[in-house]
Amino acid sequence: MKKHIIVITTGGTIAMKKDPETGGLVPAVSGEDLAAAVPGLSDWADVSVVEFSNVPSGWMSAEKMFDLSHLIDKLSEEGKADGFVVTHGTDTLEETAFFLDMSLKTEKPVCVTGAMRGASELSADGPENILSAVRTAADDMSKGMGVLVCLQDRIYAAKDVTKSHTTNPDTFRDLNYGPLGAVYGKEIIYGRRPMPHARLHPETIEPNVWLISAWSGMDGEIVKCAGKAGVKGVVIDGLGCGNVPPLCRKEILALRKQGIPVVLTTRVPSGSVMQEYSYEGSALSMKESGIILGGDLSGWKARLLLVLALGETNENERLQEIFEKM
Structure with missing residues (x-):
């Protein structure tokens, strides 16, 4: 039986297209459109989409991350998913992934992904990254691994991953330890597990x-x-x-x-x-x-x-x- 994966969209380049007047990327693609643009997605999981926001990742804040964490836990407690994928802009992707890793209660797989090229650009990397993230979240080995980050077929621990180049699609790296694993052909292969760490579940946060x-x-x-x-x-x-x-x-x-x-x-x-x-x-x-x-x-x-x-x-x-x- 296929797993049910909820894709939660927050915005970012993955959901942007070029503005014909300015030539710059702007938010333009809905969560449903993002999922629909991924060939073969339904072969790997039953997917539903929740649109949390559609903003550039520089507009994310600790308060929004806190709300996103609560949403994922709520959906998990309701038994509505076997795992989650969060699509996010890459500028602050590592921050949101880390915040979720520190604050989530659920042990269900959570995989954060994004794109370096907009949805209207040549060789847009969003669809492939979404597919890899869904496959990662649907894999039994991903349970209990903490929040994962998956782009360019590599899987990283949220605590250790960072964006290393401003524009190159192959930008995310763990500069200390390397990736946890990879999306390899039809398999998800892990070479190691991340070190366990404490999580925090405060009723409020202090963003100042x-x-x-x-x-x-x-x-x-x-x-x-x-x-x-x-x-x-x-x-x-x-x-x-x-x-x-x-x-x-x-x-x-x-x-x-x-x-x-x-x-x-x-x-x-x-x-x-x-x-x-x-x-x-x-x-x-x-x-x-x-x-x-x-x-x-x-x-x-x-x-x-x-x-x-x-x-x-x-x-x-x-x-x-x-x-x-x-």
Whole structure:
């Protein structure tokens, strides 16, 4: 018996066509049209479509991601699907996939996909990616794998995948560990399983969290602005393995004195925050002040984890525990 897969569409390039006046891509394709454009989709699963939104992925927000997470859990609890595919714009696809991976209650397969070429462009990649994602979500081996990301026949863990090129269709990569598996001919083949991690199910979230990237000679004024703006949390995307210039360190510690949680990540595309150095501004020099180390999370994913975690607690020790379990 074929599995029932619900395709939830949110918008993005996969649902866009070129505007004849401007020549640029704009939202133009409904969820039903997306599914109808995929040859042979019904051979692999019984598919129904729910249109959540039809917006560019840059218009997505933590609040919308929270609503999407609740929708998937609601449909799962109602027993209306064996798995889910979420179509999404690629600019923030990895953020939404990560948010879902951190917040969903369901253990049913959830696979996020998108496209780099619009629906009206030559060799549009949307239909193939949707087909591969549906096949992945319908596969028994995908259950319990967490949220997956599937494009160009590769399957990635939501926690680790990132967009690596602005326009190339073969853009998504796990820069640390590689893909979990692949859509290979008529099979879904996995080479490994992702590491388990804790999930968070807060009743509310705290989206007022800033992400600030560090640069050489940074004086910390923008960090000071965060404190004046009344933010509820800050992620500092540090240099190297998690270091910042000394004046920036001063303002980061001032945030901590205000009781504002601060998470330290690295702007380097792969690797992790490490306590390698002890000079002023190093990760080691700040950890004793309660700075939370973000591990191998990117700055934007660490921000979303903090958005979720602050929905449960603003106690710094508890926040540290949450990040350490990642």
